[in-house]
Amino acid sequence: MHWYEMKVGSRGQTNSGVSQVCRPERVADIAKYLEQVGKNGIIVRGSGCSYADQALNSDGAVMLSKRLDCIRSFDAHTGELICEPGIMLKTITEIYAPQGFMLATAPDSGQYTLGGAIAANIIGLNGHKRMSLAKSVNWIDVVLADGTTVRASEKENDTLFKAIVGGQGLVGIISLVSITLLKRPQENVLVEKRRVANLDELMNTLKSVRKTADFCSVWIDTSAKPDAVGRGILKTAVFTKEIAPVSSFSLPKIKMMLPHLALHVASMPLLKNLRYRMAAKESAKIEPYEKFLYSSDTVRVFSTKGIYQLQISFSEAEGPQAIRRILTELAQTRIDACRAELTLTKEDSISYLGSVVRGYTLCLDFFRRKGLEDFLKHLIMVAGEHNGRVSLQDDALLEHRHLVTMYKNLEKFVKARNTFDPQRKFDSDFGRRLFAGEKKA
């Protein structure tokens, strides 16, 4: 059993902490490491894709799970894949896409580990069709605080299952996953892009898109003036039998830390305006599904000063009004989001801390700057007024009182946590921020 000290940082570079870190190479070692955990408990960290403090545990222990990446079995008839939690989604796609299979959910990044994707309950570009990745999970094996391993699914130990899915690692450690891969209908997708001039046009278009498109996302120009608020580029995709043209040129992948100034320039209103105006009114192209997937992995640049991400889900009824209010405030205050994206979602019913509802999910990224935190807290309040839910997977600023109003199953989650981990062996900076007020059993 080997531990060492390591400074662990969040993806958004907003939080960091020094922790005792272990990196098990066998599932059987998880329980042995758990026995050695001291104060502040332990949290499992996959690829570290969470923007804030979800996978940090200052002065506590962190278990790095990426080396637990063995595949136990794959049934080509049923599509059932049994594997360890540290395997990356990208790896699953690389191995099984050539065999005609795909993950049920298509998130924007393939860097997530499978365990992390379940614990964060991530949604994808097909969130309006498939809900979240956890929906395709048949069962999971969970190592509990006492070192025992329990199998949980929607039918068996459902309380534990619902607490683990979306539970940010605060209830137990996922040690084995059974997930069903879907038969991919076609090899290629027809990707269509069209400009939308304002929010009304966007919402009208999205109503039909929800029924027809397999995948959908909208890039929103947050620099638009109040009368054109919500303008952007709608990207939809459907599977197609058509053959994709062979391209001899592909853009190089950029994965680097850029200076803060460079990112500021890239997110300037002028460039956003140019992006909007230079996009074709309507365009369509056919491309291989693998190329269409994981679009955000092509360019992975981060600011050294930190990025906050705010992801809010609104119902179909409240969504248009709430999104208009948020975008108008952004336009008026001239606080620019460096990225704004809208996706369609379906009600999350398999997790106590499920953040998405049937409606829309707005995702905003901001460079850290003076006064930003107050503004983001204000946006959280606005979300609350419109019955929106701020997603926990990347949040950095929520407080316990927000959870109480936004998550109706919060009590069930806390009860499950008290049942399965009464001594808080599983804890993190995130857990202490949001659940510090909760009594230990």
Place this chain on the structure above:
Amino acid sequence: MNNKRTWVVLGGTCVIGRAFAREVAKAGNDVVLLGKDDDDLLLSANDIRARYPDVEVMTLPLDTGNLESLAKTAEQCEEAAKNIISVFSALETVYTQKECGKDLGKIKNMFQINYFSQVYFLSAMASVLQKQGCGEIIVLGSAAGEYGMPDNYAFGSTKAALHVWLQGFQTQMAQSHVSVTTIKADDWDTVGTRRYSFWQKPINPQACAEACLRYAQKGVKTRYFPWYTSLSVLFRRFLLSLNKSPHVKDA
């Protein structure tokens, strides 16, 4: 005979052994995994079978405690292989200096696994590879074998001995057109208390496996992984050694 290989992977249950086996299986080569724990071997073998169903994967037990048995294991590998045999060795056991201080037997154990087992096995395989007149041998060394660090110099000495043996072995095997590549890898975060910062992270097994295969295909004799480890070796081994010990007073 085609160019397909049967890779014999020593230490097929450790993280780098697994990563290498996946890498060669991905390229369509067959794999023979050698390790001491049957359950772990089965786990590694099933992992490759589930990833690449067309690849033939075999497992053989490896008894590093009984050096005489390694010649027999090499024979079994030869019998099992249907293609050109190549060898990857990631056989390694590591104890901290503190652990070695408490129990000198651990140093003996490290020499047994990190040095003698590999020397015995590779010597037994040498005739097989010489007979086939081609093939690659990749051995995972360590940057720890280049200079003694306070927390792992016993481990480093086992690797240093292996490096020297491999230098001679390289020359011997080159006459039969068999390449021997030593990869001196940086820290696997398996031993010692180290504090990592953002830029200084344990190495990525998959990237290391890819590099091992790439270097072997090029017929490279020795490489550091990651490449910048060579700079730290240069600094520590040559520049720091010019300094006198801070604890020695001037006469």
